[in-house]
Amino acid sequence: xxxxxxxxxxxxxxxxxxxxxxxxxxxxxxxxxxxxxxxxxxxxxxxxxxxxxxxxxxxxxxxxxxxxxxxxxxxxxxxxxxxxxxxxxxxxxxxxxxxxxxxxxxxxxxxxxxxxxxxxxxxxxxxxxxxxxxxxxxxxxxxxxxxxxxxxxxxxxxxxxxxxxxxxxxxxxxxxxxxxxxxxxxxxxxxxxxxxxxxxxxxxxxxxxxxxxxxxxxxxxxxxxxxxxxxxxxxxxxxxxxxxxxxxxxxxxxxxxxxxxxxxxxxxxxxxxxxxxxxxxxxxxxxxxxxxxxxxxxxxxxxxxxxxxxxxxxxx
Numbered sequence: 270x271x272x273x274x275x276x277x278x279x280x281x282x283x284x285x286x287x288x289x290x291x292x293x294x295x296x297x298x299x300x301x302x303x304x305x306x307x308x309x310x311x312x313x314x315x316x317x318x319x320x321x322x323x324x325x326x327x328x329x330x331x332x333x334x335x336x337x338x339x340x341x342x343x344x345x346x347x348x349x350x351x352x353x354x355x356x357x358x359x360x361x362x363x364x365x366x367x368x369x370x371x372x373x374x375x376x377x378x379x380x381x382x383x384x385x386x387x388x389x390x391x392x393x394x395x396x397x398x399x400x401x402x403x404x405x406x407x408x409x410x411x412x413x414x415x416x417x418x419x420x421x422x423x424x425x426x427x428x429x430x431x432x433x434x435x436x437x438x439x440x441x442x443x444x445x446x447x448x449x450x451x452x453x454x455x456x457x458x459x460x461x462x463x464x465x466x467x468x469x470x471x472x473x474x475x476x477x478x479x480x481x482x483x484x485x486x487x488x489x490x491x492x493x494x495x496x497x498x499x500x501x502x503x504x505x506x507x508x509x510x511x512x513x514x515x516x517x518x519x520x521x522x523x524x525x526x527x528x529x530x531x532x533x534x535x536x537x538x539x540x541x542x543x544x545x546x547x548x549x550x551x552x553x554x555x556x557x558x559x560x561x562x563x564x565x566x567x568x569x570x571x572x573x574x575x576x577x578x579x580x581x582x583x584x585x
Contacts (some may be wrong), residue, residue, distance in 0.1 A: 271377035293353045297440045330437045346436045349429045362449040368411040376405040385431040396573045418583040419447040451575045455541040461526045486549045519564045523556040536578045
């Protein structure tokens with residue numbers, strides 16, 4: 270709290286947002302005494318008063334020796350952060366309510382080591398880093414995903430009290446980075462009925478006229494002729510046989526299919542349906558007010574649909 274108040278009062282942010290890389294130079298590194306350093310300063314002052322009062326040469330020598338060590342430690346603490354290069358990677362999309370994983374690389378371009386480096390968001394538990402000469406170290410920082418859409422990374426702090434803990438040097442990192450946060454999936458996993466499908470009953474594909482290609486989980490609307498009754502009799506779950514030449518089941522997930530009234534609950538339900546449809550291999554589309562994504566499948570289509578839900582009603 271003390272460092273935050275002093276920083277706000279005396280060290281206002283002067284640096285614009287950085288895109289990918291920040292190099293700690295003399296303008297980015299701040300340093301102040303730690304609590305231990307302040308206590309030592311009081312002790313040294315008392316020792317100096319005692320040495321003056323008793324005119325004791327040994328007391329003078331010890332006092333000025335400790336003062337010299339303390340003064341030298343200022344340079345070593347500041348130098349422990351100097352020239353470090355911090356890079357931020359791309360964080361993968363997550364769902365609201367989970368943890369955002371932010372990859373951070375700390376690079377040491379010097380020929381000497383940097384020890385006891387700490388990196389964290391303000392108020393959170395730091396990650397400890399020791400860097401050998403010419404070494405780069407990747408760490409994963411986590412922060413809660415608290416809002417749907419794009420969540421900014423915010424300010425990171427890198428700091429160190431090496432070597433004696435008497436001073437704390439720190440630098441503020443303002444990255445121009447953000448992470449995409451999907452809506453929280455609903456608990457209701459029941460998909461709506463399949464909107465269109467081809468099966469043996471339609472006459473377009475006769476069972477036995479195509480090669481057997483595999484099985485999948487039974488969905489509402491599947492032909493009873495394609496159900497694997499033998500597997501069911503053996504205690505397995507209800508499965509549907511698939512044959513070559515069949516058109517895949519197509520499911521269009523619509524905003525109006527949800528029985529919710531609140532926007533966030535609608536988005537949550539659609540998110541769950543999209544995840545379920547993708548997991549069982551359905552071809553699905555998405556219909557939102559003023560936006561329609563055609564029927565497709567695969568990971569890129571999954572991301573497009575979830576991104577549309579994440580950014581619904583927000584500016585990209």
